[in-house]
Structures are given as C-alpha cells and as structure tokens.
Amino acid sequence: MPGSVLSYVYIFPYFYTTVAIYIITIIQYLAIWITTFNKRKQIPGYMRIMKPITINVIVSLFGWLANVGFEIVATKMTWNPTVAEFWGGIGINLAVASEFWVYFTFNRSSTCHYLIISRAIFDVCHQSGHFVTATLMFRGQETIFHNYCFAMELIPFFAILGTPIITLAIGIDRFLVFHFREFHNRLNVKIYLTVIYCFAIFYAVVLIVLFYTTTTDMGKQVFCAPGSIITIDYAFAYLYTNMALYLVSIALYLSIWITAYMNRSLLAGCMHIMKPITIILGVQLFGWVSNFALSVIATSSNWDPKIFPLWGGIGINAAVASEYWIYNIYK
Known part of the structure; x- marks a missing residue:
C-alpha cells in the first residue's frame, strides 16, 4: 500500500512536515x-468557489486524522490494525476521488445534476472496496475471516446496492422533464431529492440486514470482495431486483431517446445531457453482464474463478472512473 514506501528513519519528518503544511493551509x-x-457583498463569486475547496480540505483532514487515530487505537486494543486502517482511509479516498464532484455540485443546480453527483459518490465508495481485494491478492492472502471482510466491505457494498436506485432515479427525472415538464418544475427540490435518497438508503439497509442475519458462520475463511457479503438465501433476490431496476432504467432511457429524437429540434438541451448518461449506463451494463458471464464460464472451466471475474469487472470500473471525463467531453 502507499504507506509501505515510508521508512522508519524518516516517518517522523514526513509526519511533522505534513502536519506543518496542513496547519499553514488551514x-x-x-x-x-x-x-x-x-466583503461578501463585493465578492460573492469568491465565497462560492471557497465552499467546495474548504469541503475538500475538511474531508481530507478528517480522513487523515481518522486514519492516524484508528491506528493508535488499534495498537492499544484487540482490533485488527488492517481493518482499522481501511476504515480510517475511507475519508481520504473519498476526498481524493470526489473533488471534481464537489466542485460540480456547487456549480450546478438542477435535480439531474444532484442525482449524478450522488451516484458518482456511491461509485467512489464502491471502488474503495476493491482496495481490500487488491491488497490481499498482492500479499498472497487469498482468504480472510468473514467478519473482517464484512466490516471492510460494508460501505462499498452499501454503495453498490444504492447505485441502481440512483440510476433509475436519473431516468425518472429525465422522463418527468420530457413528458411532465410543468409538474417537474413545481417539485420541491429538497423534498424530491430527500425521498430518492431515503428510498436508496432503505433498499440498501434492508438487503444488508438480510445478508447479515443469514450469514451462518462469520468465522469462516472467504475470498474478500464486495460481493462476499451476499448470502445464498438472498443472492437470487438481489440478482433479480438489480436486473429489474436496470431493465426499467433501460426502458425509461429508450423512451426518452425516442421522444428526444422525434422532437430533436425542440429538445436539443435535453439530448445533450442524455448522451453522457446513456454512455455511462451502457458501459456499466456491459461490465455487469460480462462480469456475470465470465464468472459463469470460469466455474465450468479450468480458469481461476477468483481472479478471472476481476477482468470481467473492468467494464464497470472503467465506467465508474470515466464519468467525469465523459461529462466533460459533452460539456
């Protein structure tokens, strides 16, 4: 991991230098x-740009302090220091990966843009789960105790569960704009977004509770990845629910595209935002389907079922990592 580069001789100079830089920055x-x-009346624009900058600094500081704090606590308790460090590092990873989206939020005001930013944050959390898998693989440790894996993959898998709900919400939002514009304009944005987020959180929490309560042996050794949280009792319920959400999303997007194409001279702006949304959904679906297909093939051949599906997930990861660039190209 990145911190492994540090040597004991220079760890304190590094620590004190970093502290000094952060203090000066603050x-x-x-x-x-x-x-x-x-001078807020004379320079309102400066305050607007200072908000996202300050948020990123605070999140970075929180993650850095939490990481150090967890390491100190872990040395004095019976906690696994690896698990504690992963939890402490989530704050730093979120700050680093979500910088653009924080700026994006403060420079956009439509409901669709807020849904896009929340979906991107979910994707960032999803990606943090792969750090665990990659670290264990590079260390040659194929399995760990299920309770440690569940703790480290809890937030990433929570984000995975919430992502299809937000994806569907983006489609519903565009559907309302295309077909019921006056109704959409009368919606209270805060209540509208709160309902969507609460539904996504509720859906994720219910499934995680079901997975947790049906885990028979938390002490067994498992290959640790976000999907390790899923139990066989609810694996098909999870799979079918996700498929249904994505199928409804595809139907919504297709209806919007057909409407937009038939009225393209009047809805140029709506088609503009639909292009990057559709590209990202298409790449994610390709990654999700290829991942599932390669997993099935791996189980019926002599391929390694643990490593091969990771290659199938490249499509999903590429979509998650390239969201900003796709939106940027179309903006």
Missing part, C-alpha cells in the same frame, strides 16, 4: 474566509 483558508465574509 491558516490561509481561515484568512481567506474572514476576508471574503467581511
């Missing part, structure tokens, strides 16, 4: 905030 940001607040 002082600078406080000075700018005080200045902009005193």
Whole structure:
C-alpha cells in the first residue's frame, strides 16, 4: 500500500512536515474566509468557489486524522490494525476521488445534476472496496475471516446496492422533464431529492440486514470482495431486483431517446445531457453482464474463478472512473 514506501528513519519528518503544511493551509483558508465574509457583498463569486475547496480540505483532514487515530487505537486494543486502517482511509479516498464532484455540485443546480453527483459518490465508495481485494491478492492472502471482510466491505457494498436506485432515479427525472415538464418544475427540490435518497438508503439497509442475519458462520475463511457479503438465501433476490431496476432504467432511457429524437429540434438541451448518461449506463451494463458471464464460464472451466471475474469487472470500473471525463467531453 502507499504507506509501505515510508521508512522508519524518516516517518517522523514526513509526519511533522505534513502536519506543518496542513496547519499553514488551514491558516490561509481561515484568512481567506474572514476576508471574503467581511466583503461578501463585493465578492460573492469568491465565497462560492471557497465552499467546495474548504469541503475538500475538511474531508481530507478528517480522513487523515481518522486514519492516524484508528491506528493508535488499534495498537492499544484487540482490533485488527488492517481493518482499522481501511476504515480510517475511507475519508481520504473519498476526498481524493470526489473533488471534481464537489466542485460540480456547487456549480450546478438542477435535480439531474444532484442525482449524478450522488451516484458518482456511491461509485467512489464502491471502488474503495476493491482496495481490500487488491491488497490481499498482492500479499498472497487469498482468504480472510468473514467478519473482517464484512466490516471492510460494508460501505462499498452499501454503495453498490444504492447505485441502481440512483440510476433509475436519473431516468425518472429525465422522463418527468420530457413528458411532465410543468409538474417537474413545481417539485420541491429538497423534498424530491430527500425521498430518492431515503428510498436508496432503505433498499440498501434492508438487503444488508438480510445478508447479515443469514450469514451462518462469520468465522469462516472467504475470498474478500464486495460481493462476499451476499448470502445464498438472498443472492437470487438481489440478482433479480438489480436486473429489474436496470431493465426499467433501460426502458425509461429508450423512451426518452425516442421522444428526444422525434422532437430533436425542440429538445436539443435535453439530448445533450442524455448522451453522457446513456454512455455511462451502457458501459456499466456491459461490465455487469460480462462480469456475470465470465464468472459463469470460469466455474465450468479450468480458469481461476477468483481472479478471472476481476477482468470481467473492468467494464464497470472503467465506467465508474470515466464519468467525469465523459461529462466533460459533452460539456
């Protein structure tokens, strides 16, 4: 992992230098905030750009402090230090991976853009789960105790469960804009988004509770990946629900494309935002289907069923990692 590069001789100079840089940064940001607040009427634009910058610094600091704190606590308790460090590092990973999306949120105001940003954050959390799998594989450790794996993959899998709900919500939002524009314009944005987020959270929590309560042996050795949380009792319920959500999303997107094409001279702006959304959905579906297909093939051949599906997941990871660039190309 990145921290393994540090040597004991220079670990304290690194630590103190980093602390000094952050302290200077905090002082600078406080000075700018005080200045902009005193002159907020003359320079409102500066306060707008300072918000996302400050959020990113705070999240980075929180992740860094949490990481150090977890390591200290882990040395004094019976916790597994590897598990503690992964939890502490989530804050840093979120800050690093979500910088663009934080800026994006403060520069957009439509419901569709807010749904896109939340979906991107879910994807960032999803990706953090692969750090666990990759680290264990590079260490030559194929399996770990299920309870440790469940703890490390809880947030990533929560995000995986919430992503199809948000994807469907983006399609519903565009459907309302195309077919019921006046109704969409009258919606209270905060209540509208809160209902969507609450439904996504509820759906994810219910499935995770079902998976947890039907896990018969938390002490067994498992190959640790986000999907390791799934239990056989609800594996098909999870699979069929996801398929249904994506099929409804595809139907919605197709209906919007047909409407947009038939009225393309009047709906140029709507077609503009539909292009990147459709590309990302297409890449994700390709990755999801190929991952499932390769997993099935691996079980009926002499391929390694643990490693081969990772190659099938490249499509999903590519879609997640390239969202910003796809939107940027079309903007």
